[in-house]
Amino acid sequence: MTTPSQHIAFIGGGNMASAIIGGLIRQGMKPDQITVVEPFAETAAKLHQNFGITALPTASAELLQATLVVWAVKPQIFSQAAEPVMSHTRGALHLSVAAGIRTDSICRWVGTERVVRCMPNTPALVGQGITGLFPCPLVSASDKALVEQVIGTTGQYVWVDQESKLDAVTALSGSGPAYVFYFLEAMTQAGVGMGLSAEQAYQLAVATFSGASSLAAASTESPEVLRQRVTSKGGTTYAAITSLDDAGVKASFVKAMQAAEVRARELGDEFGKA
Ligand SMILES: NC(=O)c1ccc[n+]([C@@H]2O[C@H](COP(=O)([O-])OP(=O)(O)OC[C@H]3O[C@@H](n4cnc5c(N)ncnc54)[C@H](O)[C@@H]3O)[C@@H](O)[C@H]2O)c1
DSSP: OOOOOSOEEEEOOSHHHHHHHHHHHHTTOOGGGEEEEOOOHHHHHHHHHHHOOOOBSSOOGGGGGOSEEEEOSOGGGHHHHHHHHHHHHTTSEEEEOOSSOOHHHHHHHHTOSOEEEEEOOGGGGGTOEEEEEEEOTTOOHHHHHHHHHHHHTTEEEEEOSSTTHHHHHIIIIISHHHHHHHHHHHHHHHHHHTTOOHHHHHHHHHHHHHHHHHHHHHOSSOHHHHHHHHOOTTSHHHHHHHHHHHTTHHHHHHHHHHHHHHHHHHHHHHHSOO
């Protein structure tokens, strides 16, 4: 992975921006190649402490040097955040991480059609993220290569061929870490209920998730076959999976992800109008 030689601006310096900035700095990008607009003083102080970056409280002509602008603000305030930025960044490539906000809105707000919309996830913080990407038609091959360099510092990526699929990516891997943490909470709670210490139960749960994920990634077998290998007829896993099936957990899970996808579309409808 080579580090982008360009200057990159981030609008919003919170969780997701920090995950990407962390990846860039780990790969050798210099803090003076990065400009961040971050109005919240406490978050700006963290950027300085963690990465040596002095954030701008508001947009200024300093943004003119950016060849890539990463939009890492909440969907609800994207259009408002874009107003003071637009006049400085029309010549740049734009990459948005905002959930739901569609490229037609983004192109309007940033004043160019060189826009890539993406959906990363928080394991990007430890270089193990996965990001879905969708380019507008005017995005060139070299624009895409730059985006791959930047996002590649945070983990894997996939390009999707229809913008609507990014809402599915949002429901699956964007929100997905929360589902994993939810299961970790439940497994830890159950372990504690069975007499393990909270520390041991959590250690066992986390190692089981990462071990099973590594096994799935290394295997050519389907998850169904891998699951069957754990499940002896009449054994303990069979008892647990039967209990999950009887409670309709798989169907509930599918429904939960559909709710996330619907919400992603609603965010685009609700906050993309301005
Ligand atoms: N957190 C996740 O798991 C995740 C995953 C994928 C995508 N996203 C998307 O990333 C975006 C940012 O989410 P986050 O979790 O980093 O939120 P966050 O609240 O941590 O970061 C947003 C930052 O924007 C700043 N901000 C507010 N108004 C601004 C303005 N006018 N100009 C510039 N900055 C401004 C805030 O002070 C804040 O620090 C959202 O659109 C979200 O949908 C988040």
